[in-house]
Amino acid sequence: MAEKTLNPFEIVQHQIKEACDALKLEPAVFEILKQPMRCLEVNYPVTMDDGSIKVFTGFRSQHNDAVGPTKGGIRFHPGVYVDEVKALSMWMTFKCAVLGLPYGGGKGGVICNPKGLSAREIEEVSRGWIRAVSQIVGPEKDIPAPDVYTNPQIMAWMVDEFSKIREQNSFGLMTGKPLIIGGSAGRGEATARGCVTVALAAAKKMGINVKGARVAVQGFGNAGSVAARLMYDAGAKIIAVNDSRGGAYNPDGFDPNAILAYKEKNGTVKGYPGTKDISSGDLLTLDCDILIPAALENQLTSANAGSVKAKIVAEAANGPTTPEADATLRSKGILVIPDILANAGGVTVSYFEWVQNLANFYWTEEEVNTKLEQMMLRSFDAVWNMHDAQNCSMRQAAYLVAVDRVAQAMRVRGWLK
Numbered sequence: 062m063a064e065k066t067l068n069p070f071e072i073v074q075h076q077i078k079e080a081c082d083a084l085k086l087e088p089a090v091f092e093i094l095k096q097p098m099r100c101l102e103v104n105y106p107v108t109m110d111d112g113s114i115k116v117f118t119g120f121r122s123q124h125n126d127a128v129g130p131t132k133g134g135i136r137f138h139p140g141v142y143v144d145e146v147k148a149l150s151m152w153m154t155f156k157c158a159v160l161g162l163p164y165g166g167g168k169g170g171v172i173c174n175p176k177g178l179s180a181r182e183i184e185e186v187s188r189g190w191i192r193a194v195s196q197i198v199g200p201e202k203d204i205p206a207p208d209v210y211t212n213p214q215i216m217a218w219m220v221d222e223f224s225k226i227r228e229q230n231s232f233g234l235m236t237g238k239p240l241i242i243g244g245s246a247g248r249g250e251a252t253a254r255g256c257v258t259v260a261l262a263a264a265k266k267m268g269i270n271v272k273g274a275r276v277a278v279q280g281f282g283n284a285g286s287v288a289a290r291l292m293y294d295a296g297a298k299i300i301a302v303n304d305s306r307g308g309a310y311n312p313d314g315f316d317p318n319a320i321l322a323y324k325e326k327n328g329t330v331k332g333y334p335g336t337k338d339i340s341s342g343d344l345l346t347l348d349c350d351i352l353i354p355a356a357l358e359n360q361l362t363s364a365n366a367g368s369v370k371a372k373i374v375a376e377a378a379n380g381p382t383t384p385e386a387d388a389t390l391r392s393k394g395i396l397v398i399p400d401i402l403a404n405a406g407g408v409t410v411s412y413f414e415w416v417q418n419l420a421n422f423y424w425t426e427e428e429v430n431t432k433l434e435q436m437m438l439r440s441f442d443a444v445w446n447m448h449d450a451q452n453c454s455m456r457q458a459a460y461l462v463a464v465d466r467v468a469q470a471m472r473v474r475g476w477l478k
């Protein structure tokens with residue numbers, strides 16, 4: 062039977078309700094957390110290259126600021142809609158809370174197809190969005206970052222526009238900026254580094270020796286290629302990787318650095334000498350120790366979860382596992398490290414970037430990586446202990462840790478009377 066497609070807003074509300082019930086929290090906690098505290102819709106004109114005026118619609122959702130200013134990406138995509146932006150801002154609250162970052166969740170979006178826009182039009186869409194939301198964002202209020210189809214250059218344009226409005230440089234407004242205007246060393250690799258750190262911690266708990274552990278990675282992009290390299294550096298055997306055009310499989314393993322060089326030349330990992338092609342579906346069900354989904358959402362579903370043979374699934378991607386598949390994996394004894402923990406390395410180094418901007422004092426890549434690993438391990442332990450104590454999945458445990466932290470902040474601030 063096909064799985065019911067839930068609206069992401071309904072999914073996150075369900076997750077919050079489950080956590081509030083398990084923790085037996087005051088009813089006010091769910092009432093406050095079940096929707097964003099603020100969601101602004103903006104419509105603003107942009108002069109297109111042909112001289113015409115086009116009005117773009119964008120959003121900024123701010124979920125909860127009990128522990129600090131809100132934080133989260135801004136995406137440019139034709140499919141952006143308000144419930145998705147709201148849900149993504151809510152997930153950001155819990156991702157930040159799991160890591161113990163002093164942030165609530167935010168998310169933004171502009172309905173547009175950047176592939177059909179010129180560089181100048183993208184710059185105008187970026188500057189227009191930040192002008193339209195300027196009253197509710199800022200280094201002390203809400204700090205955006207890159208997300209789908211936005212990048213460091215777009216962050217730079219937005220910081221520049223906001224700095225004009227503020228009449229002072231405001232590098233702390235955005236994270237994911239180019240290094241020359243206050244970006245952080247280590248940001249590019251942070252998501253994968255955080256994911257590998259917690260995957261290795263999980264392997265240790267489960268008695269899996271990383272030396273020679275067999276790893277399969279779905280999606281060989283920013284997160285997936287770096288995760289494969291770091292796993293390889295730790296002594297694991299990379300047996301399969303893939304991208305949207307095909308895969309590469311060799312049960313004896315291969316060097317991910319060499320396959321990255323091959324991909325840069327050929328546009329895909331498919332055809333790498335000494336490997337055979339593998340479909341995305343077959344990669345997910347390979348006999349391996351650690352599976353890292355690092356491509357898209359909804360990859361592990363009720364249709365394939367029963368055939369997964371990995372012992373650990375480390376979710377570098379956002380939402381790669383459907384709720385039904387999650388239950389199946391748990392019943393098979395497979396440990397799933399949930400996205401809000403496994404891919405939180407990115408937002409953690411974004412936090413470091415903001416701290417460096419506020420202090421105007423910059424850290425080396427080594428300092429960034431050391432602090433990132435410490436924070437990832439501390440959070441992994443908190444979630445692992447909750448999973449042990451409550452006899453629940455790591456995903457449920459992550460939500461329990463996160464919701465409890467936000468509830469504590471709301472309680473001491475007097476919001477729950």
Ligand code: NAD
Nearest residue numbers: 252280281282283284304305341355356377378379404407
């Ligand atoms: P990316 O665009 O750099 O890489 C995505 C890769 O997935 C590409 O290699 C693409 O070819 C591949 N892919 C697409 N469709 C596929 C399919 N059907 N089968 C196999 N591979 C396929 O993106 P990214 O930044 O690496 O992000 C990947 C995932 O990680 C996303 O879910 C993203 O939300 C999540 N994530 C990324 C970051 C980050 O800092 N990059 C942070 C948090 C979460």
